[in-house]
Structure formats: C-alpha cells, structure tokens
Amino acid sequence: MKKEEKIRVGISIGDLNGIGSEVILKTFEDPRMLDFCTPVIFGSIKILSFLKKQYHINPKLHGIDKTSEILDGRINVLNVWRENVNINFGQEDHSIGAYAIKSLKAATESLKKNEVDVLVTAPINKSSIQSEDFKFPGHTDYLDQELEGNSLMFMITDTLKVGLLTDHVAIKDIANTITPALIEQKIKTIYMALQQDFGISKPKIALLGINPHSGDNGVIGKEDEEVLKPTILKIQESGKLVYGPYAADSFFGSDGYKTFDAIIASYHDQGLIPFKTLSFGKGVNYTAGLTKIRTSPDHGTAFEIAGKNKADEGSFKEAVFSAIEIFKNRKEYQELTKNVLKRQPRKPPQYKNRNNK
Structure with a gap:
C-alpha cells in the first residue's frame, strides 16, 4: 500500500x-x-x-x-x-x-x-x-x-466562528460600504465555507446590526431597517437559516450566540473584540471563500x-x-x-x- x-x-x-x-x-x-x-x-x-x-x-x-x-x-x-x-x-x-x-x-x-x-x-x-x-x-x-473567489475574514475556533461584512474599512465609510449585494455575497461565501470546510450541512447564521440597538426601528440610523432587514428576508426566502439584525452590544452577553454556527459582524471591531475576548490565544484567522x-x-x-x-x-x-x-x-x-x-x-x-x- x-x-x-x-x-x-x-x-x-x-x-x-x-x-x-x-x-x-x-x-x-x-x-x-x-x-x-x-x-x-x-x-x-x-x-x-x-x-x-x-x-x-x-x-x-x-x-x-x-x-x-x-x-x-x-x-x-x-x-x-x-x-x-x-x-x-x-x-x-x-x-x-x-x-x-x-x-x-x-x-x-x-x-x-x-x-x-x-x-x-x-x-x-x-x-x-x-x-x-x-x-x-x-x-x-x-x-x-x-x-x-471572494475572500471573507472568518475568525474561528471549535465553538465560535465570526465573519465580517467589512474588514479593513474606516468607521466613517462602513454604512455606505454595506449594500444588499455585499450582504448577499458575504453570506453566500460564509454559508459555503460552513458546508464544505466545516461539514455543517444546514448552517444557522446570525447577522449583527450596523447601528446601536440595530437602529431602534430607525431612530438611530436607518441602515438596519432599509438595508439589513429586507436583505435578510430575501435570503430567508431562498431557504437559508439567516437571522437578525441583532443588537451587537448584548449579543455575546448570554449563551444565545452558541446556538448559531456562525455570526457575521458588520465591521471589524464589532466582531473581533468579542471574538478575541472569548478565545484569545486559541483563535484562528481563516480567509474563507478562496x-x-x-x-x-x-x-x-x-x-x-x-x-x-x-x-x-x-x-x-x-x-x-x-x-x-x-x-x-x-x-x-x-x-x-x-x-x-x-x-x-x-x-x-x-x-x-x-x-x-
């Protein structure tokens, strides 16, 4: 042999x-x-x-x-x-x-x-x-x-996986960078990565909001209501288990995040601060989608x-x-x-x- x-x-x-x-x-x-x-x-x-x-x-x-x-x-x-x-x-x-x-x-x-x-x-x-x-x-x-391919920064451990809609983008440019097309592309990339690279046949994904409290129904910015929510609904119609937008400040404060196979943050620090707090020294930065x-x-x-x-x-x-x-x-x-x-x-x-x- x-x-x-x-x-x-x-x-x-x-x-x-x-x-x-x-x-x-x-x-x-x-x-x-x-x-x-x-x-x-x-x-x-x-x-x-x-x-x-x-x-x-x-x-x-x-x-x-x-x-x-x-x-x-x-x-x-x-x-x-x-x-x-x-x-x-x-x-x-x-x-x-x-x-x-x-x-x-x-x-x-x-x-x-x-x-x-x-x-x-x-x-x-x-x-x-x-x-x-x-x-x-x-x-x-x-x-x-x-x-x-289409790259996506994907921070991973055995129990926590966090992807980013935008990575090295200045805070002032984030809201204008996030579009329905970008959201659909990133979710498609992370969904495929979970299936082929991690063996999860039907991934469940959470998307974090852009603004504090996911905009509070448009009171604190309209991006969550006008961009994120309609796009999530459209993606759900295709059969994918994608939910949100969730308020980022409280999302990692309970064990609720553990019910998802992956979390997608809207921007760099929103995702990497909780990831590194929870798993520093054990985490890995994986470039998905290539x-x-x-x-x-x-x-x-x-x-x-x-x-x-x-x-x-x-x-x-x-x-x-x-x-x-x-x-x-x-x-x-x-x-x-x-x-x-x-x-x-x-x-x-x-x-x-x-x-x-």
Whole structure:
C-alpha cells in the first residue's frame, strides 16, 4: 500500500522584527507536529538559524533552494533570499516589511502551483509592508487578488466562528460600504465555507446590526431597517437559516450566540473584540471563500514582546491544525459532491419528429 503523503503547509515568515519567527520555531520545536504535516517555511535558513539561538530552542531545520527538495519529516526552509538581514526587534522597518512580502509572494506562488497544499501566514506590520509593489492593507486583500473567489475574514475556533461584512474599512465609510449585494455575497461565501470546510450541512447564521440597538426601528440610523432587514428576508426566502439584525452590544452577553454556527459582524471591531475576548490565544484567522486555504494566528506582530522569548505559539499552532483540517474537509466534500453528481440519472435523449425541422 502506498504511503499517504503528508499535507504540505507553506508558511510565510511575517515581520522579522515581530514574534512571527518565534511562534513558527516554537510550533515546530515539537517533533510530533511532523506527524501531521510537512512544513515549508519561506524565508532564509541563515536568519532562522540565528533566531533559534536567540530563542534558545533547537528545531532541526532543512535548508532548500527549490520545492523539489522538500522532504517529509523535516522542517523545510526554502531560501527566498540569502543576504544578511539587520533585525531590530520591536521596530517598524520598511526594509523588514519588504522581506515579509518576499516571503508572502513566494509562498503564494507555490500555493498556486500546488507545490504546497495550504498557506499559514505569520503576522505582518501593515504600515511597513506598503511600497510601490505592494499597496494592500493586509494579507486578505492580496490573496483575494491572487487566488480565485471572494475572500471573507472568518475568525474561528471549535465553538465560535465570526465573519465580517467589512474588514479593513474606516468607521466613517462602513454604512455606505454595506449594500444588499455585499450582504448577499458575504453570506453566500460564509454559508459555503460552513458546508464544505466545516461539514455543517444546514448552517444557522446570525447577522449583527450596523447601528446601536440595530437602529431602534430607525431612530438611530436607518441602515438596519432599509438595508439589513429586507436583505435578510430575501435570503430567508431562498431557504437559508439567516437571522437578525441583532443588537451587537448584548449579543455575546448570554449563551444565545452558541446556538448559531456562525455570526457575521458588520465591521471589524464589532466582531473581533468579542471574538478575541472569548478565545484569545486559541483563535484562528481563516480567509474563507478562496480556492486555496489560508490561515493565520489571531494576533499581530506584538512588537512589545518581540525578541524576549515571551510569545505564546498556541494560536499559530491552531492555525496549522485548522489549515490541515479544512484541507481534509474540503477534499472530502469535493469527493462527495463529485460522487453525488455521478449518481444522478441522466436525462433520456429527446428525438425530434422528422416532420419538424
């Protein structure tokens, strides 16, 4: 019997002045991780060997120059660059940001070529990555361009899943950004993700209101009455179990949210503040809606503790496990869908009457 190949997890290095490299190395310091996957870190064997000494840990690294040299049972480090890099922990640095983007672009290209199966991204600094060659606010927007589909920021744990209608949008622009078309697209994306990536056949979804108290029947803004409610009713007519809009201030205050498979927040902080409060260190940022799978930890670069060997790798490890599980779930879903289509009866051929031309 042919030995099943392990899932190849591509890893972008993130901001080297932050905690990304630390949580990556700590994650794979545990040799049991290699029983679940084959990691491929896109960066530099020279810099990671230096950082191992910085953190007093000793995972065995395997430096390679091309993906054909990837070995199972090893922590593969694909050299995206070879020159020395000047690291200043905790500092915002555009030159370091450029290396983060080199790593991300190389990892994404390998993902597109199926040289790796999934992508796990270490945190970047959104300011230091900006350049003439990279003008995206973050990973999600870049991957939305590079990979097919409609991306959605989806924060996940085993028991809590929060998606966003808008992610990196200024507060003043949120109400004008949320349209019926956007709501329908995001719900379609999250509904499909719940089915194919998490095995939930009939998802139940809650949508949080835009304004305080969901607008109080139009007293505090009309967007909930005029945009959210009619769109939710339209979606319900298609058979989807979508409910709301719910007042965001009290929604997470009871166990009521646990009756839903996913919650969709109208904007970034409305969803991420309760998510991180309830699950910080265990949560994963998953980019739903793409043809490829990308996850990341639920934290940022954490410059304040960078280089001090204080970072907890729990969320990054969960991001690796989530990427593996979602990959397997999606593969199973696609096989099941394919088999169902094969079993469907074919329509009998229709013959035209010879007299009809």
